[in-house]
Structures are given as structure tokens and as C-alpha cells.
Amino acid sequence: MIGRVGPDTLELEPVRRFANGPVRRADGLHWDFDALVHEIVDGLAEAVRREPGIQSIGIDSWAVDYGLLRGGELIAEPFHYRDDRTARGVDAVHQAVPFAELHARNGLQFLPFNTLYQLCADPLAADADVMLLIPDLVAHLLTGRVAAERTNASTTGLLDVRTGDWDLALAERLGVPIRLLPALVDPGAVLGGLRPEVAERIGADLRVVAVGSHDTASAVVAVPLASPHAAYISCGTWGLVGLELTEPVVTDAARAANVTNERGVDGRIRFLRNVAGLWLLSESVRQWEADDSAPIDLPQLLAEAAAVPGDVPLFDADDPSLSAPGDMPARIAAVIRASGRDAPVGRAALTRSIIESIAQAFATAVHTIGALTGTAIDAINLVGGGSLNALLCQATADRSVLPVLAGPVEATALGNVLVQARAAGLVTGSLEQLRALVARTSPPVRYEPRA
Structure with a gap:
């Protein structure tokens, strides 16, 4: 870039x-x-x-x-x-x-x-x-x-x-x-x-x-946080769900909840959970493309998934059996059946299950992190490739009962170049000032939770 x-x-x-x-x-x-x-x-x-x-x-x-x-x-x-x-x-x-x-x-x-x-x-x-x-x-x-x-x-x-x-x-x-x-x-x-x-x-x-060389550290630089109490999700292969803090939280409760403290730019703490992200969908699409010997039209697949009527079964997006490459649709179906429910029939229905299960994992992580820090989270900023997935953004808003502000898509690259630009004197100021520039030049799309 x-x-x-x-x-x-x-x-x-x-x-x-x-x-x-x-x-x-x-x-x-x-x-x-x-x-x-x-x-x-x-x-x-x-x-x-x-x-x-x-x-x-x-x-x-x-x-x-x-x-x-x-x-x-x-x-x-x-x-x-x-x-x-x-x-x-x-x-x-x-x-x-x-x-x-x-x-x-x-x-x-x-x-x-x-x-x-x-x-x-x-x-x-x-x-x-x-x-x-x-x-x-x-x-x-x-x-x-x-x-x-x-x-x-x-x-x-x-x-x-x-x-x-x-x-x-x-x-x-x-x-x-x-x-x-x-x-x-x-x-x-x-x-x-x-x-x-x-x-x-x-x-x-x-x-x-040197920039925030961990891609999430760079992405968080470019999150135009909606408020001081907003959570962020950097969503691509993984979903990194967290809050930006000034001090780490190293409590027994944080350890039990499997929440991490990673360093951010300017000495900030990224208090977050790694949640399975769009890896589940991309691996499923890869399998279907191999089965068909033809590319999948992802926007069409997501449109069909959005049109699936009624509820779809949820599954644990972080189930260890889903972490390695392979036949993801078959493994997801096995996880669902192991919980005593019928697996969805058809690619659109399974895609809807994948999206809703990721969104539920995001919502659970947001509320867990809020409870661990005593923060009344009032919005979620979702950046990265996942911000283009309207179905995922709306499902996350619905399941968290919080507004989701989606974008920018290329948050990691933006955070990377902002740190370089500040080092060169092309821009100055705190992370908050850098984020204000992001908000002015890449205003996010807002998704309100539906009743």
C-alpha cells in the first residue's frame, strides 16, 4: 500500500x-x-x-x-x-x-x-x-x-x-x-x-x-472509536475483540475468561480476546470451490444467507476442531450435530449459521470484557475486512444489543502509515488526534440493533 x-x-x-x-x-x-x-x-x-x-x-x-x-x-x-x-x-x-x-x-x-x-x-x-x-x-x-x-x-x-x-x-x-x-x-x-x-x-x-508491527496494534491506531467506552473488533481471519486501556488487567477473572493483555502503540494496552473470525467462512468457501472446481460468488452467497428464514443453529466458533485447515463445512456440521441439533441443509443456511455464530462469539466477548473492566460499553467499532460484511455487522449489533460502526476496511494499513507519518512529522498529536483524522476521511457505517 x-x-x-x-x-x-x-x-x-x-x-x-x-x-x-x-x-x-x-x-x-x-x-x-x-x-x-x-x-x-x-x-x-x-x-x-x-x-x-x-x-x-x-x-x-x-x-x-x-x-x-x-x-x-x-x-x-x-x-x-x-x-x-x-x-x-x-x-x-x-x-x-x-x-x-x-x-x-x-x-x-x-x-x-x-x-x-x-x-x-x-x-x-x-x-x-x-x-x-x-x-x-x-x-x-x-x-x-x-x-x-x-x-x-x-x-x-x-x-x-x-x-x-x-x-x-x-x-x-x-x-x-x-x-x-x-x-x-x-x-x-x-x-x-x-x-x-x-x-x-x-x-x-x-x-x-518501526510501526505497530502486530497487525492488530496497527489496526487499533486507526479505529475511530465512537466514544471513550467503545469496544473494537478487528475482524479478518481472526476477530480481535477488545478495549484500549492504559494499564493491564491481570486478575484471576481475566485469566479464567481467557482475555489477553497485549501492548499497543504509545504504550496502550490492548485488552482483548481472540475469537475465530472469517476464517470459518473462508475455509468453507475454499472447500466448496474445490468441490465445484469453480469460484464461489461470495456476495451472492451472503445475500442468500441473509434471506434464510427463521433461526439457524449456533455453534461454538472457537471449537478446537475448527482451528486447522480442511473440510470446514463437514466439521462445522459435526460440531452442530454433537450438540444434539440438526446441521443446516444447504450452503446458504450453513453460511448463515457461521455468520450468526461468529457474531454471537463477538457479542459474548464484548460483554465479558466490559464486565472484567467495569466498563459500560456503549458502541462497537468493527474494522478490517469484516466491516464489509453487512450481514455480520448487523448480526453483531443484534446479538450485542449495541450499535456497530463499521470501517475502515484497511484499518491496519492506515494505522501503519499514520505511525510512519507521525515519525516523519507529517502529522502530529496523540492517538486520539490520529483517529480523528481517520473519522474525517473514512466515516464509518452505522448498524443499529434490531428489536
Whole structure:
């Protein structure tokens, strides 16, 4: 994306989109990292051709996954967080440090793919010099700099929830070599210029600036919060449902509710729950397209789902059986049947069940987070790709009994370029002032709950 930012300007221009999914190798699910880097560099070259005056580059991605370097070189393709090897790490970690103590130290909800579980199941970690999360790894390949951006580092489980620094004592207890943990930097820090060979290929020597490198951290920067008591949902593959706080909430009740404390830009706390998002629908569509050997018309499918009469059965969107790639429609039907109900007949009805079940999970998470913080939540800002799904937005409003303000769609990219622009002095001010610019340039669509 090219971002153009000024006091009254906030625009994005898509430059290049490319597929990014798991690839199965002999030892499990990986990311095709060489292909990703190739696409990134070619995309940067195209961006420079379109806009020679680009000032900087900011990188964000999904969380928890990493690459291991030895002698400055990547040892192996990064594993994909949905690979089942992480289960081995869970047992090893919890034998060394009970989860209650982990939560008190790192503030994170239990997710079996958090980085510390992956590291404890990774035999290559013992041979590596350093671990870099995906956006830090891309930054290293572009600049040569070895650093860990703090918002994403907070998803590893190895950051102290109160200080925002590496918990070295915890790492030692888990057998994670301290050398793997690089120096931390905050959003807005300049990571450096491009390696000469990269600059030559791109056609310019640009500086790389740290942003909220966890995509949700960047997305939250660009949430035009409807009020100080508004919740947010960053909805794509996952639904990240939360509140922005100034201090973490590390209580027994928060731990029992599986709510997480992750760091945001400007030292804010993202108090949120990871909920299965549109992954359930996209995997179902992928299966139906494979069955038909033809593409699915998603807008038509959603229109048919909206027209399904009567109630549809709900299911637990976070059921563990739904977390891996595969025949999602069959697995959802099995979950519904296991609860003693009949599975929906037809794709439209199953799609409606998927959307309503995601919306119910969102509504439950919003009310749980409100109760845990003593916040009377009065609106939900829903950003990301899910904000285009009118059926999901309305269902979330209905099931939460709260207004939903949908958009912007590209919140992550907007938050990314806003942090870069502030670092360059093109805009100034607090997160609230940055969000006011978002609200002026990308006003959200409002969905009121129906009786």
C-alpha cells in the first residue's frame, strides 16, 4: 500500500496483493517465506515506480510466528502457527511454569500457538543466534537491523506485562536461550536504510520505520472509536475483540475468561480476546470451490444467507476442531450435530449459521470484557475486512444489543502509515488526534440493533 498523509489527508493506494497461506512440507505446515519476500520486494519496486517521493516503509503482519537466524541467515522456513507441533510445547511449558503464573507474568490468554510454546517445541532454537518475529524478520532482510518491535513482542509470552521488557527470568526457566531475544524498539523508531542490494532492486534507498508491527496494534491506531467506552473488533481471519486501556488487567477473572493483555502503540494496552473470525467462512468457501472446481460468488452467497428464514443453529466458533485447515463445512456440521441439533441443509443456511455464530462469539466477548473492566460499553467499532460484511455487522449489533460502526476496511494499513507519518512529522498529536483524522476521511457505517 502507498499511504498519503497530511493534516486533512489520509489515503491509501493498493499496489500489490498476493496469496499467502500455509504450505505443507515433510515436517509440517510452514510459510513460503521466500515467496513472500519476493512479492514484498517486487511490490516495493512497483510502489517506488508509482510514487518516487516515498519517505519510508512500515511493516506489519500476523503475530507469534518467527524465523531463527544463525550467522545472519535464516535456518529454515518459519513454521505456521496452525502446525500441530505446538501442542508438544504447551505441555513442556506448563510443567515448568503453571499457566496461572504465566498469565500473571505475561498477561496473555492461553493460545496453544503462542511463541513461547512454539520455541519449546522447536529443536532448531538451540542452534540459533536470534529469533525474529515475521515483520522483524522482513525488516532484517531489508535493512540488516536485528530488533524486536514491542507490540508484536508482547504476543510471544516472553514479555513482562507490566514493564514491557523481556522477562529474562521466565525465559531461563523455560530453557529459552537469552541470546534469542533481540533488543526492543517502539513504534516510530527508525530501523535504518535499505541494504544496498535491496535498494538497487527497489530503485530507491528508503528508510524503514518501526510501526505497530502486530497487525492488530496497527489496526487499533486507526479505529475511530465512537466514544471513550467503545469496544473494537478487528475482524479478518481472526476477530480481535477488545478495549484500549492504559494499564493491564491481570486478575484471576481475566485469566479464567481467557482475555489477553497485549501492548499497543504509545504504550496502550490492548485488552482483548481472540475469537475465530472469517476464517470459518473462508475455509468453507475454499472447500466448496474445490468441490465445484469453480469460484464461489461470495456476495451472492451472503445475500442468500441473509434471506434464510427463521433461526439457524449456533455453534461454538472457537471449537478446537475448527482451528486447522480442511473440510470446514463437514466439521462445522459435526460440531452442530454433537450438540444434539440438526446441521443446516444447504450452503446458504450453513453460511448463515457461521455468520450468526461468529457474531454471537463477538457479542459474548464484548460483554465479558466490559464486565472484567467495569466498563459500560456503549458502541462497537468493527474494522478490517469484516466491516464489509453487512450481514455480520448487523448480526453483531443484534446479538450485542449495541450499535456497530463499521470501517475502515484497511484499518491496519492506515494505522501503519499514520505511525510512519507521525515519525516523519507529517502529522502530529496523540492517538486520539490520529483517529480523528481517520473519522474525517473514512466515516464509518452505522448498524443499529434490531428489536
